């Protein structure tokens with residue numbers, strides 16, 4: 001199975017390296033850096049992300065001497081470059097000459113220069129200047145043999161993802177004009193007959209700044225879409241220049257995991273390689289569960305193709321209230337987890353720990369103590385281990401389950417003041433559903449609401465507040481094809497203009513799910529409600545989280561759980577409607593963790609997946625398999641501090657230890673094994689079952 005994209009990173013090994021900021025160091029340090037990078041196995045670094053003011057000290061005056069020398073030095077050591085277009089932070093001269101480049105916040109206040117990313121995404125002045133620099137860099141370095149990848153800007157939307165300035169207002173109106181064609185169409189879509197919002201002309205429309213009261217949710221939703229598109233346009237404009245000058249070089253921009261502000265489906269379509277910056281909090285014992293979902297998104301954004309972990313912290317970050325370091329073994333484990341989930345390399349922020357600036361307390365591959373620092377020792381050890389995993393490059397992750405991520409629903413569900421409850425949060429729900437699947441041993445891919453759904457046999461839809469008829473039809477086709485679909489509460493409520501579907505929720509999903517929602521019954525803060533699961537699940541009573549609904553169930557729809565108490569007592573809470581060999585499940589309540597696991601255990605079993613019983617589920621040991629179609633690479637990741645014994649895998653060899661895996665493996669706390677074995681040793685369509693946390697000898 002080969003997965004190379006038409007334009008791939010120019011590197012024939014797993015990527016290993018990090019952000020490098022040579023501008024912050026005298027030149028004599030560069031030589032030492034290059035030497036230590038080689039010692040650590042580094043084969044690629046990212047630079048010069050924030051160097052615009054040095055590369056172009058005055059408008060149109062360039063100075064590439066330092067960058068030339070550092071790139072040549074690194075290349076003479078065999079190190080390649082993920083070359084940033086350096087447009088993430090405009091220089092002071094640009095801001096002082098053109099203050100209109102600065103973004104405005106929702107209150108119309110201008111955000112001043114003094115940090116980074118101080119630009120309005122819609123500013124033509126900023127865009128022209130950024131494109132000039134991009135073109136100049138591309139023309140200068142496009143032929144350099146060290147150039148492996150273009151790194152456009154940096155973390156779009158970090159710090160500034162929305163701008164409410166007058167320049168953005170003009171762009172917003174233009175965007176609305178293109179979307180609606182006429183002001184009458186906009187008035188109809190936005191429902192401006194409510195609260196006297198009627199517009200005569202696009203010129204009368206402003207971005208939704210702080211107003212007297214709740215803002216029209218349709219206007220708000222369009223502003224979210226526009227803001228994501230405005231940054232995408234900027235990204236695309238740099239890509240266009242790069243493709244024109246260096247058509248052979250792959251392009252990326254680094255994502256920020258599951259990030260509400262930008263619709264990453266669209267961003268991924270524009271680029272060649274998906275890259276992600278991942279900063280799971282070492283203080284959170286379940287951070288690895290959330291990380292698995294983020295990585296599931298990254299590999300899914302390009303249909304399962306390998307992606308690249310472009311930044312992670314070797315140990316502590318510097319931007320949380322309390323920045324806890326990673327325990328010994330935790331950085332290695334987190335790196336292996338990203339590899340397990342399809343990353344073709346491991347990179348960090350940053351190479352050498354800063355001496356000054358806001359990130360001087362952020363860990364780096366080479367800590368303040370230099371070669372003796374714990375982080376450098378761990379960096380070196382990981383670099384050596386990656387070489388043993390060369391065979392996983394270009395392989396793909398096996399997953400039978402996908403979770404639907406839909407930015408329109410995410411944005412709609414975060415309208416600040418016009419929902420039945422502000423406690424229903426899209427990301428919280430997605431994480432809770434994913435956590436249940438994780439505990440049941442299923443790696444989870446991520447899907448667009450309207451498909452394609454690939455070969456997945458289970459589709460999890462924690463929430464699809466906004467749904468179109470086309471998306472509903474695609475979901476129905478998935479079920480008709482034998483899939484198990486599970487839909488969460490407050491789905492199918494509005495169309496893509498924030499208008500409630502005729503007849504109410506779940507709108508175009510009504511026939512598929514076989515339920516109607518009469519009313520939403522969100523829980524008041526502190527209110528308790530419970531649900532009793534029936535015998536078809538694991539009979540037990542569970543707490544309801546956040547949300548419940550008054551459901552009306554159609555004939556032919558099974559009720560698998562009912563509310564146990566309060567005004568909804570006896571009414572349906574979980575339903576299932578069969579369609580041939582497929583089924584559409586509906587959850588009319590937020591279930592607690594155990595309840596969620598009980599439901600998904602049955603769903604997975606119905607899909608023919610091998611799962612442990614819900615009470616044997618565990619989030620400690622994670623098993624993920626990458627495959628090239630002939631050889632499977634099964635990653636066994638122990639996220640706990642206690643050792644775990646895992647039974648043997650026939651004909652398996654642990655690539656890390658070199659040991660035979662046929663007779664079982666003992667993983668230390670935070671331990672990892674990567675077992676290469678013929679595909680036939682384990683079922684290709686499912687992950688191995690997990691031993692329970694207490695049962696260290698359970699069979700795979």
Ligand code: GLA
Nearest residue numbers: 154155277311317318349362
């Ligand atoms: C982000 C940025 C980096 C750096 C790190 C610190 O990922 O891209 O420049 O600031 O955060 O964690």
